[in-house]
Amino acid sequence: MARKIRSVADMAKMDAPAAEGAEQQFLRLMSHEMRTPLNGVIGMLGLLQRTRLDGAQRAYAEAARSSAEHLLGLVNDLLDYARLEADRLEFDAASVDIETLVRGVAELLSPKAHDKGLEIAWSVAPEAVDVMADEGRLRQVLFNLAGNAVKFTETGGVRITVERSGGSIKRPKLAFIVDDTGPGVPVEARGRIFEEFGHVDSSDASRFGGAGLGLAVVRKLADAMGGTVSVGDRPDGPGARFRFEAAFPAVKGAPERALSLAGQTVGVISPDPFIRAAAAAQIEASGGTVAARAPVVLIDHAARPAGHGMAPRPSDARAIVLLKPGERDLIARYRSAGFHGYLIKPLRRGSLAERVLAASGAQQTMQPGPPPPPPEDDRVALTRFSGIRVLLVEDNPVGALLAATLLRREGCAVETAASGREALDALKRARYDLVFMDMRMPGMDGPSAARAIRARGDETPIVALTANAFAEDRRACLEAGMDDHLVKPLELEALRAALARWTNRADRAKVAVA
Numbered sequence: 001m002a003r004k005i006r007s008v009a010d011m012a013k014m015d016a017p018a019a020e021g022a023e024q025q026f027l028r029l030m031s032h033e034m035r036t037p038l039n040g041v042i043g044m045l046g047l048l049q050r051t052r053l054d055g056a057q058r059a060y061a062e063a064a065r066s067s068a069e070h071l072l073g074l075v076n077d078l079l080d081y082a083r084l085e086a087d088r089l090e091f092d093a094a095s096v097d098i099e100t101l102v103r104g105v106a107e108l109l110s111p112k113a114h115d116k117g118l119e120i121a122w123s124v125a126p127e128a129v130d131v132m133a134d135e136g137r138l139r140q141v142l143f144n145l146a147g148n149a150v151k152f153t154e155t156g157g158v159r160i161t162v163e164r165s166g167g168s169i170k171r172p173k174l175a176f177i178v179d180d181t182g183p184g185v186p187v188e189a190r191g192r193i194f195e196e197f198g199h200v201d202s203s204d205a206s207r208f209g210g211a212g213l214g215l216a217v218v219r220k221l222a223d224a225m226g227g228t229v230s231v232g233d234r235p236d237g238p239g240a241r242f243r244f245e246a247a248f249p250a251v252k253g254a255p256e257r258a259l260s261l262a263g264q265t266v267g268v269i270s271p272d273p274f275i276r277a278a279a280a281a282q283i284e285a286s287g288g289t290v291a292a293r294a295p296v297v298l299i300d301h302a303a304r305p306a307g308h309g310m311a312p313r314p315s316d317a318r319a320i321v322l323l324k325p326g327e328r329d330l331i332a333r334y335r336s337a338g339f340h341g342y343l344i345k346p347l348r349r350g351s352l353a354e355r356v357l358a359a360s361g362a363q364q365t366m367q368p369g370p371p372p373p374p375p376e377d378d379r380v381a382l383t384r385f386s387g388i389r390v391l392l393v394e395d396n397p398v399g400a401l402l403a404a405t406l407l408r409r410e411g412c413a414v415e416t417a418a419s420g421r422e423a424l425d426a427l428k429r430a431r432y433d434l435v436f437m438d439m440r441m442p443g444m445d446g447p448s449a450a451r452a453i454r455a456r457g458d459e460t461p462i463v464a465l466t467a468n469a470f471a472e473d474r475r476a477c478l479e480a481g482m483d484d485h486l487v488k489p490l491e492l493e494a495l496r497a498a499l500a501r502w503t504n505r506a507d508r509a510k511v512a513v514a
Contacts, residue, residue, distance in 0.1 A: 034075050035072065035075060035076075036399070036488075040398035040399060040489075041064075042069060042489040044401075045061055045065040045068065046065065046489070091137060091225070093132045093133055093249075094132065094134075094135060095132060096132070098128055098162055099124045102160055103346075103348060103349075105122075105160065106160055109150055110346055112147075112150055113157070114325070116154070117155070118153055118156065119275055119345070120150070120157060120274075121158075121160075121274045121278030121279075121346050123159075123161050123277075123278045123349075124161070124162045125162060125163045125281070126284075128163055129250055129251070130250075130251040130254045131174065131251060137221055137224075137225065140221060141218050142160065144215065144217060145178045145215075145218060145229075145242045147214070148214055148215060149179075152182045154182065155181065156180070156239070156272075156274075157181060158180045159180075159277065161177045163177065170250055171247050173246065174246065176243070176244045177241060178241070178243075179241050180234070181237065181238060181239040182239050182240060183239075184234070184239055185231050190230075218244070225246045227245050227247075228244070237273070258286070259286060260286055260354075261356060262287035262288070263287075263288075264288040264296070264356060264360060265288065266291075266298065266356055268280055268283075269297060269300060269303050269311075270299075275322070275347075278346075279347055279352070283352065286352070288356070293316075295317055295318060296317060296318050296320065296356050296360050299321055299322065301322060309333075310334065310337060313337055313339055319339045320339065320356070320359055321339050321342045321343075322343050328344075340358070341358060343355055387411065387413065388413065388499065389431070390412045390413065391414075391416075391426055391434075391436070392404055393422070393435065394417075395442060396438070400416055403490055406495055407495070410495070412499070415430070419444060420443060420445060420448055421449075423437065424449060433461075433502075434502050435461065436463050437464055437482070438464075438465045439465065439467075446464055446480070448480070450481045451480050461502040462482040462484075463482065463485065463486055463502065464484070464485040465486055465488060466485055466488065467487075467488045484502065
């Protein structure tokens with residue numbers, strides 16, 4: 001590395017506060033120095049995979065990307081564990097929308113699950129109210145538990161649920177539960193897997209990848225939040241159940257979740273028990289009733305008979321088909337067959353309720369043609385942003401190439417700047433719809449540039465690009481006047497969501513620190 005790092009001996013000579021500060025600076029530096037090249041590797045391999053490759057080349061690129069993602073996950077786990085060991089992890093309590101949190105984790109893991117042929121589903125019980133907590137740390141616990149389930153499950157699926165498990169009105173206790181249909185965890189290994197570098201079997205590290213730190217991080221986070229984490233057998237079948245429980249202050253005056261399906265009866269047909277259970281839970285959480293015979297039926301495409309390309313439509317009910325994101329090309333065929341709608345898995349409760357209401361009130365079946373997606377479901381129709389003017393401020397050439405390529409593929413007109421000073425000059429010369437700005441740059445860094453832009457009275461939305469996942473880095477970008485943040489390596493769906501949010505004036509609302 002170009003920078004000189006203080007030795008451990010030097011830090012030991014300092015007084016305790018100074019040594020702790022040096023350790024945190026070291027972790028922050030290591031996070032940036034290690035994640036930046038890894039993000040570049042992962043991003044460029046992603047671009048390579050979207051080009052024309054033969055079968056062998058595609059397999060090589062996929063193997064390289066998988067290895068890079070494995071290494072990035074290891075770096076993240078090591079950094080998180082080091083901070084937890086030093087008791088330097090900060091918690092920023094804010095209002096947490098539990099449904100949005102769980103839905104986000106399920107959708108983030110769904111591509112990996114679906115690539116393995118697994119189903120992934122989620123639901124939140126009505127009594128599991130929104131709470132005051134550190135959303136980023138809750139997400140980390142849930143993502144590590146669910147990601148672990150996806151990793152070790154070969155057939156079947158994974159289900160994430162949240163239930164109320166006691167507590168008081170002011171301080172409810174919530175249970176975050178992850179069920180899988182994997183091999184389960186033997187009784188003798190149930191304590192060991194939450195220890196540093198612990199595995200069920202000594203061969204797991206080589207067979208599945210990972211150093212065994214993910215669950216150790218979960219245990220330390222659970223302890224820090226005053227909660228518990230455990231694992232046992234799944235009560236209704238083979239597999240494991242991971243359970244994280246903790247009590248949190250309830251959000252005062254939080255609105256109750258809409259019971260938009262009150263009075264509606266819905267059927268669910270799926271060969272997968274997790275899909276059936278999650279869909280039923282979402283229907284009931286929306287005020288509806290689940291029955292075998294109903295005027296509206298959700299039918300999983302996976303329920304089609306062997307040798308048939310489509311699931312049959314019932315003659316005595318209006319049908320909504322359930323599809324994986326990769327099965328979007330079947331929408332038109334199901335519409336032509338008389339289905340009254342479709343939903344993309346993992347299901348969203350809002351989309352489900354909307355589609356059921358539309359089907360129950362429809363006077364005729366859907367006509368063939370381009371399928372209009374549910375307004376709140378951005379996983380169906382690819383959004384294009386033709387003509388959107390973007391200023392990309394990034395000093396790393398690989399990072400700049402990756403971000404600019406992704407933005408241009410979305411139709412954006414992109415101008416680049418390599419420093420905060422260049423960004424200020426560019427904003428003097430021209431107007432932009434959106435600015436993407438790296439946090440760490442030589443000379444004038446991202447937060448300094450953002451403060452200078454805001455001091456001029458310029459209100460152009462600014463989205464921070466950061467290689468770090470530390471809460472203080474996210475907080476710093478928002479306190480400097482930025483509006484949002486994206487973590488590298490840039491994911492296409494997250495980039496599209498940021499473009500949609502900040503180029504639609506009606507939807508703009510500065511994010512809170514997660």
